Amino acid sequence: MLARLNFSPHPPPQPSAMQHSSNSQSQPLTSRRVAVIGAGAGGLVSARELGREGHSVVVFERSSQIGGTWVYLPEIESDPLGVDPNRTRIHSSLYKSLRTNLPRELMGVRDYPFVPREGEGRDPRRFPSHPEVLKYLEDFANEFGICKLVRFGTEVVSAGLVEVGKWRVRFRCESGDVDDEIFDAVVVCVGNYSQPRVAEIPGIDEWPGEQIHSHNYRDPEPFRGKVVILIGFSSSGTDISQELLVVAKEIHIACRSAKTGFLLAESVISKVSFHPMIKSVRKDGTVVFEDGCVVSADVILHCTGYKYHFPFLETNGIVTVDDNRVGPLYKHVFPPALAPGLSFVGLPFKVVPLPMFELQSNWVAGVLSKRIALPSKEEMLADVKAFYADLEANGKPKHRTHEMSDCMVEYFNWLAATCGCPAYEEWRKGMYDYTHVNKRANLGSYRDDWHDDELIRQAYEEFRKYTTNGRS
Ligand SMILES: Cc1cc2nc3c(=O)[nH]c(=O)nc-3n(C[C@H](O)[C@H](O)[C@H](O)COP(=O)(O)OP(=O)(O)OC[C@H]3O[C@@H](n4cnc5c(N)ncnc54)[C@H](O)[C@@H]3O)c2cc1C
Numbered sequence: 001m002l003a004r005l006n007f008s009p010h011p012p013p014q015p016s017a018m019q020h021s022s023n024s025q026s027q028p029l030t031s032r033r034v035a036v037i038g039a040g041a042g043g044l045v046s047a048r049e050l051g052r053e054g055h056s057v058v059v060f061e062r063s064s065q066i067g068g069t070w071v072y073l074p075e076i077e078s079d080p081l082g083v084d085p086n087r088t089r090i091h092s093s094l095y096k097s098l099r100t101n102l103p104r105e106l107m108g109v110r111d112y113p114f115v116p117r118e119g120e121g122r123d124p125r126r127f128p129s130h131p132e133v134l135k136y137l138e139d140f141a142n143e144f145g146i147c148k149l150v151r152f153g154t155e156v157v158s159a160g161l162v163e164v165g166k167w168r169v170r171f172r173c174e175s176g177d178v179d180d181e182i183f184d185a186v187v188v189c190v191g192n193y194s195q196p197r198v199a200e201i202p203g204i205d206e207w208p209g210e211q212i213h214s215h216n217y218r219d220p221e222p223f224r225g226k227v228v229i230l231i232g233f234s235s236s237g238t239d240i241s242q243e244l245l246v247v248a249k250e251i252h253i254a255c256r257s258a259k260t261g262f263l264l265a266e267s268v269i270s271k272v273s274f275h276p277m278i279k280s281v282r283k284d285g286t287v288v289f290e291d292g293c294v295v296s297a298d299v300i301l302h303c304t305g306y307k308y309h310f311p312f313l314e315t316n317g318i319v320t321v322d323d324n325r326v327g328p329l330y331k332h333v334f335p336p337a338l339a340p341g342l343s344f345v346g347l348p349f350k351v352v353p354l355p356m357f358e359l360q361s362n363w364v365a366g367v368l369s370k371r372i373a374l375p376s377k378e379e380m381l382a383d384v385k386a387f388y389a390d391l392e393a394n395g396k397p398k399h400r401t402h403e404m405s406d407c408m409v410e411y412f413n414w415l416a417a418t419c420g421c422p423a424y425e426e427w428r429k430g431m432y433d434y435t436h437v438n439k440r441a442n443l444g445s446y447r448d449d450w451h452d453d454e455l456i457r458q459a460y461e462e463f464r465k466y467t468t469n470g471r472s
Pocket residue numbers: 037038039040041042043060061062063066067068069070091093094095099100101102107154155156157189190191192193236312345346352353354
């Protein structure tokens with residue numbers, strides 16, 4: 001294992017890895033008044049990119065602090081399944097013990113690396129616990145002066161086009177008063193991990209057990225001694241299963257592919273069974289799987305992901321959410337008929353989020369300033385149609401429209417080339433792939449046991465451009 005490299009705090013930002021190529025036509029850039037909705041990582045990074053481009057930015061944030069997902073709350077919603085429209089709402093889906101599932105070298109913004117910093121409560125590990133990510137976002141916001149752009153306690157209740165190139169944003173302040181303002185553009189950065197998507201299970205209304213979605217999972221204690229059915233074995237499911245193994249009586253994991261590829265430790269394997277999906281549940285508390293196996297269970301825990309949800313958006317049906325496809329969107333960002341006034345930062349999943357936010361928002365900023373040209377509306381629509389046809393031809397269902405996984409690097413490099421930014425570095429690709437392989441081989445220990453030292457060396461070599469030690 002590589003000895004920890006010790007970097008002192010970030011120096012003032014260097015010329016950005018993301019900084020746009022010079023305005024070769026030497027025309028003045030157009031400055032717009034832009035509303036950014038949400039002050040999570042996506043909104044903070046967007047505000048920085050828009051500001052760098054010379055736009056005037058207002059960030060609307062309904063909570064009292066920045067960080068979005070990374071603001072952990074121990075409370076859960078009044079409906080643990082998260083389907084009752086009248087439930088009390090909690091934004092973050094973090095659970096108490098969460099550590100990142102990506103190494104910090106990958107997670108940070110490209111020109112503001114997420115390096116260990118000294119100080120009280122800091123967590124220097126490669127896969128740190130969640131408060132460290134929030135601290136990094138606070139550092140980022142302070143470094144780039146973002147907080148002064150944020151209107152806290154201000155929830156956007158509607159955003160719609162009033163005339164060509166003018167958007168009305170209506171917002172509710174903490175006092176309850178509703179007001180509105182006009183902007184040239186709206187960038188939606190409200191996050192995609194708050195609105196639970198649950199599995200449909202025949203017979204569930206009469207099943208006597210408890211149900212909960214991972215959005216409302218905080219710690220394993222309520223599951224002590226219970227037989228738990230866990231649906232889904234992606235990011236949340238894999239993590240939560242590891243915690244439950246310590247306290248639950250049995251865990252039955254229902255997932256689409258029974259061959260998950262994960263290797264489990266000998267010590268826990270007897271407590272876990274893998275199954276295909278649930279066929280039905282019965283009044284007597286049993287759960288029937290598609291392979292005919294029957295289990296008497298206490299709890300069903302849905303680790304089944306989230307739905308896109310933009311209740312404030314008024315587009316007269318131009319942008320819709322259909323089976324979790326937000327569309328039509330050109331390259332997951334611009335609705336052709338409303339571009340560039342409306343854009344979305346952060347929709348794709350199975351990605352490295354922050355570098356993607358950086359690229360997407362650099363593109364949005366550049367298009368708004370007229371540094372970067374968009375294709376015509378017709379060309380963008382044709383591109384979207386071709387993309388949908390491609391998904392269909394490859395058997396990818398609609399609800400996975402914004403899933404990247406294998407296409408991530410291609411997408412990032414397309415954005416980078418369009419913006420005139422450097423391509424996604426080779427060490428990043430290598431580290432991303434390695435992390436996934438290592439996770440599969442060592443689900444319980446991949447965060448503390450790794451062998452990608454050469455990639456870490458390359459990462460810190462690059463980070464030297466942006467950190468004090470590297471400059472001295
Ligand atoms: C359990 C879990 C684990 C994760 N682990 C990792 C990880 O290890 N590494 C990683 O890189 N990423 C991880 N992610 C992904 C994470 O979501 C992203 O890193 C990133 O934080 C998303 O930022 P965002 O700005 O898109 O959304 P969010 O962080 O959700 O921020 C959205 C903000 O918008 C605000 N908002 C919403 N609606 C309105 C409105 N109408 N008006 C005003 N404000 C509004 C919200 O209050 C919130 O502050 C994880 C996600 C989850 C759920």
